Amino acid sequence: MANTPLIRINGITLYFDGGQTRALNGVDLTIQEGEFVAIVGPSGSGKSSILNVIGTLDTPTAGEIYFRDQAYSTIRDASLFRRENFGFIFQGFHLIPTLSALDNVIVPTIGCEGSSHKARAEALLNSLGLQDRLDHFPGKLAGGERQRVAIARSLINQPRVILADEPTGSLDSANAQQVLDLLAQVVREQGLTLIMVTHDASVSARADRIVHMRDGRVEHPLGAFA
Numbered sequence: 001m002a003n004t005p006l007i008r009i010n011g012i013t014l015y016f017d018g019g020q021t022r023a024l025n026g027v028d029l030t031i032q033e034g035e036f037v038a039i040v041g042p043s044g045s046g047k048s049s050i051l052n053v054i055g056t057l058d059t060p061t062a063g064e065i066y067f068r069d070q071a072y073s074t075i076r077d078a079s080l081f082r083r084e085n086f087g088f089i090f091q092g093f094h095l096i097p098t099l100s101a102l103d104n105v106i107v108p109t110i111g112c113e114g115s116s117h118k119a120r121a122e123a124l125l126n127s128l129g130l131q132d133r134l135d136h137f138p139g140k141l142a143g144g145e146r147q148r149v150a151i152a153r154s155l156i157n158q159p160r161v162i163l164a165d166e167p168t169g170s171l172d173s174a175n176a177q178q179v180l181d182l183l184a185q186v187v188r189e190q191g192l193t194l195i196m197v198t199h200d201a202s203v204s205a206r207a208d209r210i211v212h213m214r215d216g217r218v219e220h221p222l223g224a225f226a
């Protein structure tokens with residue numbers, strides 16, 4: 001594991017509703033390259049919010065985030081930065097119902113240069129055991145299969161970090177286990193960093209580190225706050 005953190009979060013605050021709702025309240029957190037970090041905490045504690053600001057889906061109200069040495073406040077093209085560095089996996093899969101599994105995986109490459117996206121998507125789906133499902137629409141796939149398509153989609157642009165928000169939350173325990181095994185395997189093989197929000201203790205138990213959140217802050221051992 002590298003000594004310089006991959007991601008450094010300094011005093012991040014995030015407000016919604018014109019300042020009426022405080023989702024994050026001074027979060028400090030560092031994440032090393034190659035780490036599997038589980039983010040846990042009560043509902044409303046800011047878990048999804050921290051994932052969203054790391055992934056540039058939300059812009060913090062105050063504070064700074066660094067990716068290696070690049071400060072987020074200096075990023076000119078957030079969607080390019082996001083596409084180059086992050087893959088996203090959501091609890092509800094977020095697949096497009098009118099596209100096949102293969103086309104769903106290709107969606108994040110739209111507008112990108114290069115011609116090998118389809119071959120790469122096929123290879124990813126094959127590696128996730130979906131070689132017989134390439135032409136299936138999401139409605140014809142089981143939940144575990146849908147999430148495997150979503151994992152393939154998250155990997156299509158060769159990101160450095162996977163941000164997963166309750167990826168097993170809609171699956172029964174056998175499928176959850178299988179999806180988690182596949183995700184952990186691919187992350188390990190490719191040396192990716194995995195940041196995962198989860199309510200499931202059997203999922204967080206597999207992480208290198210568990211980050212506890214409460215009231216928009218990272219809770220440290222002994223009840224102290226960062």
Ligand SMILES: Nc1ncnc2c1ncn2[C@@H]1O[C@H](COP(=O)(O)OP(=O)(O)OP(=O)(O)O)[C@@H](O)[C@H]1O
Nearest residue numbers: 016017021022023042043044045046047048049050
């Ligand atoms: N887009 C939004 N607009 C307004 N308020 C929001 C928005 N997103 C989150 N919030 C609020 O910010 C706070 C933190 O929400 P967040 O979704 O980050 O928590 P969470 O820990 O992920 O919760 P859960 O486990 O229920 O998903 C909550 O009070 C939530 O209602």
